[in-house]
Amino acid sequence: MQQTVHSRAMVDRHALAARILATLRDVPDFPSPGILFKDITPLLADAALFADVVQAMADPAAGVTHVVGVESRGFLFGAPLALALGVPFVPARKPGKLPWHAEQEAYTLEYRQDVLEMHRDAFAGHASPRALVVDDVLATGGTAAATCRLCERLGATVAGITVLLEIGALGGRSRVTHPVDALAAC
Numbered sequence: 540m541q542q543t544v545h546s547r548a549m550v551d552r553h554a555l556a557a558r559i560l561a562t563l564r565d566v567p568d569f570p571s572p573g574i575l576f577k578d579i580t581p582l583l584a585d586a587a588l589f590a591d592v593v594q595a596m597a598d599p600a601a602g603v604t605h606v607v608g609v610e611s612r613g614f615l616f617g618a619p620l621a622l623a624l625g626v627p628f629v630p631a632r633k634p635g636k637l638p639w640h641a642e643q644e645a646y647t648l649e650y651r652q653d654v655l656e657m658h659r660d661a662f663a664g665h666a667s668p669r670a671l672v673v674d675d676v677l678a679t680g681g682t683a684a685a686t687c688r689l690c691e692r693l694g695a696t697v698a699g700i701t702v703l704l705e706i707g708a709l710g711g712r713s714r715v716t717h718p719v720d721a722l723a724a725c
Contacts, residue, residue, distance in 0.1 A: 680714030
């Protein structure tokens with residue numbers, strides 16, 4: 540499938556990282572005590588920054604046939620990224636949210652256990668699907684690793700993982716076996 544990324548100059552990644560970090564809001568003890576939540580809603584309210592984030596995620600995504608967005612904040616970046624690339628968007632959802640036959644993958648977060656689901660036919664009709672997994676934050680890596688396993692079980696090759704923010708102290712990269720592209724890190 541032909542990718543249709545708009546012809547904008549590549550985004551200055553260093554400057555973009557600084558803009559992202561300046562915009563995110565820290566929310567202590569959410570969703571549970573001891574967690575410092577990174578609120579992305581101020582970034583979403585800045586249309587120019589949001590557009591630059593999507594463009595920066597698209598820049599290294601050559602050869603991708605599908606964008607897989609992880610519920611729920613991965614949808615916010617994954618859907619516009621899929622549109623920018625001209626490829627299908629595949630949602631990875633919480634259990635019971637998909638209306639068709641689904642496969643499940645369990646995983647552990649830093650504060651709970653969870654499960655993701657994807658439609659069994661998410662990559663049907665593509666001889667050699669190459670998926671880009673998109674989420675907002677790479678923390679412990681559990682969600683990203685589970686999504687990659689699910690993609691592979693459904694027949695896709697995972698081209699990589701792209702995230703808005705990586706929380707390096709939590710060691711998420713060590714739990715995934717695919718390349719990670721983080722636009723900012725803390």
